[in-house]
Amino acid sequence: SSELTQEPTVSVALGQTVKITCQGDILRIYYASWFHQKPGQAPVLVIYGKNHRPSGIPDRFSGSTSGNTTSLTITGAQAEDEADYYCYCRGSSGNNWVFGGGTKLTVL
C-alpha cells in the first residue's frame, strides 16, 4: 500500500471551492508537492513547499498542511482545472520518493 493516500474521485461545481487531500505519516515531517495531469500530457507542478505556486499557476490554487494531512484547495474551480491530481513526497526510507494514488477532479 502507498505511503500517501488520496481519495480517488472528487467533484466540484463550476466556480465553487474544492479541497483535495493527501494523508500519510511522512507528512508530519516533510512538505508534499502537488501536480495536475490532463489526459495525454505530462504532469505539471502546481504547489510546492509550505504553499508556493510556480509561475503560471493561477492564485486560485493553494496548499496547506495539518498533522498527517496535506491539502490542495482550488478557490473558484474552472473547467480547465478538471484533471488528475497527485501529491508527492520523500518516503520513509529516506532514499525513496512516493506519489499518492491520485484524485480525479471533475468540474460540474
Added chain:
Amino acid sequence: QVQLVQSGAEVKKPGASVKVSCKASGYTFTNHWMHWVRQAPGHGLEWMALINPIGSVTHYAQKFQGRVTVTRDTSTNTDYMEVVSLRSEDTAVYYCARDFSMEEADRSGWWLDPWGQGTLVTVSS
C-alpha cells in the same frame, strides 16, 4: 527555457531491454538530481529512481532494484534509464523530471519541475 526532451516511443518483446534518454537544456545540468517516474495505462504515477548531479549516486524503488539502471552523461547533458527483462506489466509511459528541494520553517520539501514529455514503452509479443 528549461526543457527535458525524451527519446521516442519503443515497442519491445518480453525479455528484451529498453533504454530511454532524457536530454536537458536551459539550465546547469550538474546542479540538479533527476528522477524517473512511470505511469502504466489507466494508472497513477510510480516513482522509480533518481541520480545525483554528477552521476555517481543512484537510488531505486525496491521493486525496480536489479532491473533498472539510471546513468548520466554530463558531456551531453543527458540521462538514461534502462530496464532489462521487460514484461508486459512494464508497458507504460516513462518520464524524467528535474528535482528541487528546499527547507522552510524547519521542514524539507521536494518537487519535480519540469517533466519530460514522456516515452511510451510497449512490451508485447
